[in-house]
Amino acid sequence: MSVHVHLPDVRDRARAAFLGLAIGDALGATVEFETRSEIAASRGVHRELVGGGWLRLAPGAVTDDTQMSVCIGHAVDAAGGWSLPAVADAFATWLRSGPADVGNTCRRGIRRYILEGTLEGPPCDGDAGNGAAMRMLPVALLSLANGELLDRLAREQAHLTHHHPLSDSACRTVGRLVQLACLGHSPPRLRAEADALVEADRRFRFEPYPGLAGGYVVETMQTVLHHLFAARSFEECLVGVVNEGGDADTNGAIAGAIAGALHGTEAIPRRWLARLDRPVAAEVRRLADRLVDLSPLARGEPPS
Numbered sequence: 001m002s003v004h005v006h007l008p009d010v011r012d013r014a015r016a017a018f019l020g021l022a023i024g025d026a027l028g029a030t031v032e033f034e035t036r037s038e039i040a041a042s043r044g045v046h047r048e049l050v051g052g053g054w055l056r057l058a059p060g061a062v063t064d065d066t067q068m069s070v071c072i073g074h075a076v077d078a079a080g081g082w083s084l085p086a087v088a089d090a091f092a093t094w095l096r097s098g099p100a101d102v103g104n105t106c107r108r109g110i111r112r113y114i115l116e117g118t119l120e121g122p123p124c125d126g127d128a129g130n131g132a133a134m135r136m137l138p139v140a141l142l143s144l145a146n147g148e149l150l151d152r153l154a155r156e157q158a159h160l161t162h163h164h165p166l167s168d169s170a171c172r173t174v175g176r177l178v179q180l181a182c183l184g185h186s187p188p189r190l191r192a193e194a195d196a197l198v199e200a201d202r203r204f205r206f207e208p209y210p211g212l213a214g215g216y217v218v219e220t221m222q223t224v225l226h227h228l229f230a231a232r233s234f235e236e237c238l239v240g241v242v243n244e245g246g247d248a249d250t251n252g253a254i255a256g257a258i259a260g261a262l263h264g265t266e267a268i269p270r271r272w273l274a275r276l277d278r279p280v281a282a283e284v285r286r287l288a289d290r291l292v293d294l295s296p297l298a299r300g301e302p303p304s
Helices: 007-029 036-043 064-079 084-096 104-116 137-142 147-159 165-182 187-200 217-230 234-242 248-263 270-275 278-293
Strands: none
Touching (some): 007 248, 007 278, 064 137, 084 147, 147 165, 187 217, 217 234, 234 248
16 A cells, blocks of 8 residues: 655654664663563663663663664765665774674674675574664665665675575565655554565564564564564553563664654654763764665655
8 A cells, every 4th residue: 555755754754763773772782681580670661771781881872783773874875875885894994993892793794894805795594693684774764665775785784794584584674664664654564564574484473472582583573573563652662672681772773763763753752862872863863864865765766
């Protein structure tokens, strides 16, 4: 079913998606690697940007989930469009800066690029983590209105560090969900996209929710999709996701991106926006606008 696309609304949803990613990252980082029962015992329900966690972050600070997404945004911004070498260079510069946290698969892939100059790693059974899906937001915004372009760019950015069919499927689905939400589609249309993922590979089945929330991309998608469709609001979705524990920052970032696009900026709690790192908040807003401006949608292409 088609929808009438109103570009100012798309821009609002894009900003909400990037802000949602950063907020989900910051909220989840506090309880990363804790179990659901540990969170409940020590915090009750975790719902505030208080920092801390194993990385000892300041309140509202973000991790590699947001940072790598921003890297893609900066590369696209500087190049005036998609450039995989520019994205790889941005990742390399970021890794050399000594970030507080880098996933092992991401580190391995970026180091391969630094040492060998290759833009794609070989297929690997160990690449089924969530580190490529977590940075799909800028790709989804850049390719708005063009599903074929989304699929190609999703695969290219993923294979810099993660070359596995489960990762590829998750990346495509995250990107499509973000795009559908940005274009104003309803939750049932997003649910149909999630159901298509499960139909193609039953390992992604998220109902009944299996209750695992680790860094395996299947668990990430199960956690995100379960809470996305069970929640009635942006806040309820993110709180539900991060209180599952496990890889809570990445799961929160992906959920925040999709839920932000679905619900828009007005749905994001003011208290969360007030605590989010201010330079990060300003930059993700700017990049969201820039990515939409560079998209096929802004050039007048009808959604496909």
